Amino acid sequence: MNRKLIFTLSLIVIGLCGLFLFSGSLVHDSVVIADVDTIVTNLDRYQDRELRIRGFVKPGSIIRTSNQASFIIEHNGKELPVFFNGQTQLPDTFSDSAAVRADGHIDNGQLVSSR
Helix, strand or coil: CCCCHHHHHHHHHHHHHHHHHHHCCCCCCCEEEEHHHHHHCCCHCCCCCEEEEEEEEECCCEEEEEEEEEEEEEECCCEEEECCCCCCCCCCCCCCEEEEEEEEEEEECCECCCC
């Protein structure tokens, strides 16, 4: 084979490998974006996934301790307890019945949220 062909094929293979590695398929799984009722219905399915959950703060469920908080997020009659670990600040709009999005993972039946 001539050198130009080998060089071109090598570049194509290296480019495809780089595309595969940087596309995220080996780096991490995608984030699951869903409402609380969807997650609670199939909790085991989402056990090891990074989640972005939407719902509303259940009135009277907020318990704050320094920069951390525990509360219940609800939607369509389904509820999920949330522990916010305080790595970021809670938004100013965080209050009873507020629309909320919590990012984190399921641990022992609750969402451990970092933001």
